Amino acid sequence: MLRINHISLRTLMVSLVALLALLAVLAQIMAAQYFRGAAFTAQRQSLIYVVEMASAEVLGQLEAQLVQLGSEIQARAEFRDALGHLQRTGEPGALQAALQDPFEHGFANERTTDLVRLRVFDTQLQPVLGSTSAIAFPPGLPAGLLKQARHREGADRLKMVSALWPLNERAYYSVLLPIGGLRLLGYLEVTANPTHNLRAIEAMTQMPLTIHDGAGHTLESSTRDGANRADMLPVEYILHGSENEPVLRLVSLSDVSQFNQDWQQTAWLAVIAVIVLVGLAALLVLAILNRFVFRPVDSMKREMARFAAGDQSVIVGTNMLSEFAVLADTFNAMSRELAAKIEQLKQLSRYDSLTHLANRQYFDVCIKQEWQRALRSHEPISLLMIDVDHFKRYNDYYGHVGGDNCLRAVADILRQVAKRSTDLPARYGGEEFVLLLPNTPVPSAIALADEILALFKQQNLPHAATELGYVSVSIGVTTCYTVDTCPPTRLIESADHALYEAKHAGRNRLAVAGEDGVTNKCTGCSDSAVHEAD
C-alpha cells in the first residue's frame, strides 16, 4: 500500500504530471501503430477490389475465348457432318471424333485456353457425347450451369450461360452454347481450367500472385521478384463459384516497403513532436503549480512549522488560490485565538486572582529581571515588604469574605502608590505584600513606605479587633546599592528582616534594613518594644 503521507505534494504532482506525459507519448505510439494497421486494412480492402475486378476481367476474357472456340468447332464441316450423321443414323463415332479433334490436333486459342472437355447435350439438357478426359467428371451438367439453363422457354433457350465451379478442390469454367444457331438442335458444353488464365492478374495488378486450390495447395506460384520479401502485404481474395461456393484462393502481395519507410519516419517525427509538446505542456503545468500551489503550500508549511515551534504570532500570507486562502485564513484565525488564549493563561498564571496584583511566581521572575538590569545599570534597587497588622484577628472578627475585601483594599492602596510603570506591587503570600522599586534610593523608598502608612491611616478601614481601630500595616524596607553582592534572595531576606523588626517594634510602622540585613532605621522602634508577630 502506497503511504502517501510520506510523499510531498510537489513530488506527488510532479510524478502525476510525468506519468500523464508518459501516457500521452505511449498513446501516440499506440495511435501510430493503430494508424498503420488501419492503413493496411484500407489498402488491403482496395487491393481486394482491384484483384476482384482483375479476376472478373480474366474470366470474362476466358468466357469469350470459350464461346469463340465453341463457335469454331460448330463451324467446322466435320462437326456439322458428324452431327447430321448422328441425327440420321444414331451412329456417334464421327461426332465423338469431332469432339476429340481439338485435343489431338490443337485449336486456335490453345496457348491461352486450358481446354479440358467438350460435351454435347440434347435440347432437354441430357448428355449425348463427350470428349475423353483423365478427370472423373460427373455425367450431368455442373450445378451452376444447370441452374441457369433449365426451365427456360422460347428465345431464352438460345442464350449462352457460363459458370465457375469446383470439383475435387480444383476450379473449372464452363460455357453452354446452343448448337444449330437459331434452330436449337442441342447444346455444346466447353470446359476449361481457368487457373492458367488467372495468372494474368499478376501482370494486370503488378503484384506477385499465388493461386491456391480449395485444399490449400499451391496451383500457381509467382515468378516475380519480391514474392518472398518480408515487407509484402498479402491481399487475399476468394474466388467464388456460381453457387457462391469458394473455389480458388488468390493471394496477391502488395509492396509496402515504401509505406513502412514513410510510416516509420512519420511515426518517429510524430512521437518526437508529441514528446516536445507534452514536455513543454508539462513544464508549463508544473510552473503554474509551482507558482500557485507548491510555493503557497511551502510557505504555509514553513509558517506552521514556526507556529509548532512555539511562535504563536505566526500569520501566513493569503495571496493565493481561493482554497489555500481559506485554509490560510482559518489558520490565522486559529493562531490569533490561540495567542489570545495563551495571553489569558499567562495573565492567569502571573496575577493573583483575589487582588489582581502580581503573584509570588511572577514577582520572583520580575525581581530577578530587575536585579539583572540594576546590575548592568549600577542603579540602586529597593524592596518594601508589607504585612497587614493583626490580620488573623480581622479574619476572625469580619469573616473570610471581609478578610478578602480587606486584602483587595490593601492591593488598591499599593497600586495607588506604585506610580511608575516599573514599580511592581505583588501579593507575596497570605496577608504579606511586596513592592519592588527599581532605581530607587533609600530615602525615596522610605518616603513611599511613609506614604503607605499615611494612606492606611487616611483610609481608616475599620478594624474593631485592634486598639487603633483601623487597618494598619508594618513595612520592611531595604535598598541595595552594590547590587552584585546583593542577590534577590538577599534583598528579600533583608526586607523580611526589617519587617520583623517593624512588627516587633509595635506594628503600623516601617523598619529599614541595610544590604547586610542589619536594621539601621526603625520608625518608632525601641529595643525593648519587641512583640511577637502575627
Next chain:
Amino acid sequence: MNKRNGSLIALCAGLLFYAATAAAEKPYAPDSIAGTTRITAETVVNLAATLPDLVIIDSRHAEAFAKGHIEGARNLLDNDMRRADMARLAPKPDTPLLFYCDGERCLRSSHAAKLAVEWGYTRIYWFRGGWQEWIDKRLPVTR
C-alpha cells in the same frame, strides 16, 4: 486564387462542351418508325423460327458484319441500299423484312426501315436494340 478558379471554370466549360459535342455526334435512334413494328431480340428469334420467308437485313458496315451477325442475316449498308436490290431480296411488298444495326445510338437501321416504308413494304420489323442487345442477351453469333 483567381487563377485557380479561372482554370477550374475553363475545365468545367471544356467538359460541358465535350459532353455536348459527344451527344451531338451520337444521337439516339427514334423511339418508333411509322409503318414498322419495333421488336426485341427474343422476338427476332421467334420470327426467325416462325417466318420462313423472313429477310433479315444487317445495316452495318461489312467489317462489323464479318466479326459476327445474326444467323441468316444479309449485309446491306443503309447508304448502299437501292430499290432494285431490295426488289431482288424481297420481291413482294408483303415479304417480312427485319432491320437492325449496332443499337439504339445507331441510325442506319432506322434509315433503312424508313426507306423500305417509302418503297411500299408493309411487313417491316425494326430491331432497335440491334447488335448490342443481341450480344448482351448472349444469343448465338454467326461469323
